[in-house]
Amino acid sequence: MQAVVVNNIDKTYGKVKALTDISFAVEKGELFGIIGPDGAGKTSLFRILTTLLLPSKGSAIVEGFDVVKDYKQIRKIVGYMPGRFSLYQDLSVEENLEFFATIFGTTIEENYELVKDIYTQIEPFKTRPAGKLSGGMKQKLALCCAMIHKPVILFLDEPTTGVDAVSRKEFWEMLIRLKKSGITILVSTPYMDEASLCDRVALIQNGKMLAIDKPDNIAKTFDKKLFAVKSGNNYTLLNLLKDFAKTDSVYPFGEYLHFSPSGNDFQRTELLEFLSSKGCEDVEINTQEPTIEDCFMNLMNNNS
Amino acid sequence: MKRFLGFVKKEFFHIFRDYRTMIVLFGLPVIQVLIFGYAINTDLKDAHVAILDNSKDQMTRQITQKIVSSGYFMLGENLNSTADIEKSFRSGKIKEVIIFKENFARDYLKDGKAKIQLIADASDPNNANLIVNYTLAIINNYQMSLMKEFKIPFQITPEVRMRYNPELKSVFMFVPGIITILLMLVCAMMTSISIAREKEMGTMEILLVSPLKPLQILAGKVIPYVLLSFVNAITIILMGKWVFGMPVTGSYLLLLGVSILFIITALSLGIFISTVANNQMTAMFISLVGLFLPTILLSGFIFPIENMPVPLQILSYIVPAKWFIIVIKSIMLKGLGVTYIWKELCVLFGMAVFFILISMRKFKIRLE
Numbered sequence: 001m002q003a004v005v006v007n008n009i010d011k012t013y014g015k016v017k018a019l020t021d022i023s024f025a026v027e028k029g030e031l032f033g034i035i036g037p038d039g040a041g042k043t044s045l046f047r048i049l050t051t052l053l054l055p056s057k058g059s060a061i062v063e064g065f066d067v068v069k070d071y072k073q074i075r076k077i078v079g080y081m082p083g084r085f086s087l088y089q090d091l092s093v094e095e096n097l098e099f100f101a102t103i104f105g106t107t108i109e110e111n112y113e114l115v116k117d118i119y120t121q122i123e124p125f126k127t128r129p130a131g132k133l134s135g136g137m138k139q140k141l142a143l144c145c146a147m148i149h150k151p152v153i154l155f156l157d158e159p160t161t162g163v164d165a166v167s168r169k170e171f172w173e174m175l176i177r178l179k180k181s182g183i184t185i186l187v188s189t190p191y192m193d194e195a196s197l198c199d200r201v202a203l204i205q206n207g208k209m210l211a212i213d214k215p216d217n218i219a220k221t222f223d224k225k226l227f228a229v230k231s232g233n234n235y236t237l238l239n240l241l242k243d244f245a246k247t248d249s250v251y252p253f254g255e256y257l258h259f260s261p262s263g264n265d266f267q268r269t270e271l272l273e274f275l276s277s278k279g280c281e282d283v284e285i286n287t288q289e290p291t292i293e294d295c296f297m298n299l300m301n302n303n304s
Numbered sequence: 305m306k307r308f309l310g311f312v313k314k315e316f317f318h319i320f321r322d323y324r325t326m327i328v329l330f331g332l333p334v335i336q337v338l339i340f341g342y343a344i345n346t347d348l349k350d351a352h353v354a355i356l357d358n359s360k361d362q363m364t365r366q367i368t369q370k371i372v373s374s375g376y377f378m379l380g381e382n383l384n385s386t387a388d389i390e391k392s393f394r395s396g397k398i399k400e401v402i403i404f405k406e407n408f409a410r411d412y413l414k415d416g417k418a419k420i421q422l423i424a425d426a427s428d429p430n431n432a433n434l435i436v437n438y439t440l441a442i443i444n445n446y447q448m449s450l451m452k453e454f455k456i457p458f459q460i461t462p463e464v465r466m467r468y469n470p471e472l473k474s475v476f477m478f479v480p481g482i483i484t485i486l487l488m489l490v491c492a493m494m495t496s497i498s499i500a501r502e503k504e505m506g507t508m509e510i511l512l513v514s515p516l517k518p519l520q521i522l523a524g525k526v527i528p529y530v531l532l533s534f535v536n537a538i539t540i541i542l543m544g545k546w547v548f549g550m551p552v553t554g555s556y557l558l559l560l561g562v563s564i565l566f567i568i569t570a571l572s573l574g575i576f577i578s579t580v581a582n583n584q585m586t587a588m589f590i591s592l593v594g595l596f597l598p599t600i601l602l603s604g605f606i607f608p609i610e611n612m613p614v615p616l617q618i619l620s621y622i623v624p625a626k627w628f629i630i631v632i633k634s635i636m637l638k639g640l641g642v643t644y645i646w647k648e649l650c651v652l653f654g655m656a657v658f659f660i661l662i663s664m665r666k667f668k669i670r671l672e
Binding site for chain 2: 052072075078080082084085086098099102103
C-alpha cells in the first residue's frame with residue numbers, strides 16, 4: 001500500500017483555481033518533495049492532504065484513509081507542520097512540546113528517542129517562550145512538536161522558508177535521518193537546491209504538476225545544450241545574451257549565467273563573435289551538466 | 305481526559321502570562337465596584353443650599369435649622385437680596401435656593417398661610433427633583449409638628465415604608481448590575497477572543513489536525529473562565545457586603561448556583577461569537593456591540609424596562625442579563641427561594657443550551 005495516493009484533485013477558491021488535476025503517489029518511507037514557487041498551490045495541496053480543506057474535485061487517500069470521509073483517523077496518525085509558525089508563542093519550548101504530546105495522548109518521555117537529535121539542539125532554551133526563539137530554532141521546535149506523537153507520515157509545509165543557510169542544511173540532515181527511521185515525509189519548498197535531497201520530487205507551478213520523478217531523472221530530461229557563461233560584468237552579459245538571436249533561455253545561476261541556445265547547430269564561436277562585437281571581451285564559456293534547477297526553469301518557461 | 309486536562313492547563317498558562325487578561329479578569333471587578341459605589345452615587349448627601357430669609361423670625365430659623373441639620377443639605381450661604389440668587393447659582397456650587405417671604409411667621413399664624421419659594425438648579429434634572437422633594441418632605445414634617453401643637457382635629461398621616469431597600473441606597477441596585485456586566489464581559493468577551501486568537505495565530509490549524517474533538521477544544525477554552533468568573537462573582541458579592549453594606553437576604557448557595565448558570569449562558573454566547581469571528585478584533589467588536597451595550601442598556605440595570613417603548617421591551621426579553629438581574633435581585637434583596645425564580649432560571653438555561661448547540665453545529669472542523 002502506498003502512503004499517499006492523490007487522484008485528479010482540483011481546488012478552487014471562488015473564481016481562483018489553486019490546483020488543477022493533481023495526481024501522484026508517495027511510497028511508504030519515501031522523502032517526497034513538492035517544489036514550486038510561491039503561490040504554486042503547495043499549501044492548498046498540503047491542507048487537503050491533512051484534511052483541513054476539502055478538494056473541489058478528485059480524491060486523496062492517506063495511509064489508506066480517505067481525506068474527506070475518514071478525516072478523524074487521518075488526524076490521529078499524521079504529523080503536520082504548517083508553513084506559518086503556529087505554536088503558542090507565550091508557552092515555553094518545553095511546554096509547547098508537552099502540550100502537543102498530551103493532546104495526542106502520549107508523553108515526551110515515551111517518544112523522546114524520536115525527537116532526541118533535534119530536541120537536544122533546542123534544549124538549552126527550553127524555558128524560553130517559543131515566540132522569542134530565532135527562526136531556525138522555531139522550525140526545529142515545530143518539527144519536534146509535529147513528531148512527538150510518532151506519526152506514520154509527516155507533512156512539512158515550507159519548513160525551511162525564512163531560515164538561514166546553515167539551519168536549512170541542518171534541517172535537511174534531520175529529515176534524512178528521520179527518513180531512515182521509516183517515516184514517510186512529504187515536504188514542500190520553494191528552494192530548488194533542496195530538490196536533489198529528496199527521493200523523488202514533484203514540480204508544481206500555477207496549480208499544475210509539471211514533472212514527478214527522481215531528481216536525477218528529472219535532470220536527464222533536459223534535452224538541450226547548456227553552457228555556463230561568465231564575464232567581468234554579468235549584468236551586461238545577461239542583457240546582451242537576451243538580445244542574442246540564438247538564445248533560447250538565459251538566467252543567472254550563482255556566479256555563472258546558464259545559457260541554452262535554440263537549435264542544434266550552435267557553435268561557441270558564434271556567441272563569442274557576437275559578444276566581442278558588442279564590446280564584451282573576457283568571456284568564459286563552459287559546457288554545463290543540466291541540474292534539476294535548469295529543468296525546472298525550462299519547464300516553467302514552457303508552461304507559462 | 306488527560307488530553308483535555310492538558311488543554312485546560314495550557315489555557316491557564318495563556319491567561320496568567322498575559323497581563324492584560326489578568327487586569328481585565330481581576331483588576332476590573334474591584335475597580336468597577338469601587339467606581340460605581342463611590343462615584344456613581346444617586347443618593348443625596350450634603351447638597352449645598354442658599355437661604356434668602358426675608359422674614360428672619362423664629363419659624364424660618366426653625367425650618368432652616370431642620371433642613372441644614374438633616375444631613376442631606378449643607379448651608380452654602382445666606383443671601384441678602386433676590387439679586388444674589390442668580391449669582392449664587394452661577395457659582396455652580398449651590399444646587400437650591402430657599403426663599404422665605406417677608407413676615408413669614410406672622411402670616412402663618414394670622415392667615416394660616418405662609419410662602420416659601422424653592423428654586424433648584426435643574427441642569428441636572430434628576431438631582432433637582434431629588435433635592436426639591438427632600439426639601440418639601442422636611443417642610444411638611446415641620447408643618448405636621450406645628451399642627452400637633454395646635455390640635456387640628458382631622459389629619460391624614462401617611463406611613464411610607466420602602467421595602468427591600470428601606471434607605472433607598474443605590475448600592476443595592478448597582479451590585480447586582482455590576483456582577484451581571486462583569487460576568488458577561490469576562491465570560492463572553494474573553495472566551496470569544498481567546499478562541500479567535502487560536503484562529504488568528506494559526507494554532508487552530510494544528511489543533512484541528514489532532515485527535516481533539518470540537519467539544520474538547522471548546523470546553524477546554526471555557527473551563528478556566530468559568531472558574532475565574534466564579535471567583536469574580538464571589539469577590540463582588542463580598543465587596544458589596546463589606547465595603548458598601550449590601551446584604552444578601554437569600555441563600556448564598558442559591559446565589560452562587562444561579563451565578564454559575566449565568567456564567568455558562570454568557571460563555572455559550574462567547575463561544576457562539578467565536579464561531580462567527582475569525583480574528584480577535586472582530587470578536588471584541590461583536591462582544592462589545594452585541595453583548596455589552598444591551599447588557600447595560602436593556603437589562604433594567606440603569607433604565608427601568610417598564611418605561612421603555614414597546615419594541616425595546618420586547619428586545620429586552622432576549623437579553624440574558626435582564627433575566628439574571630431579576631433573579632439576583634430577588635435573591636439578594638428579597639430573599640426569595642428557587643420557587644419564585646424558576647421561570648427566569650429556565651429562560652437562562654434554555655438560552656445556554658440553544659447557543660451551545662448552535663456553536664457545536666457551526667464549529668468548523670476544517671479551515672473553510
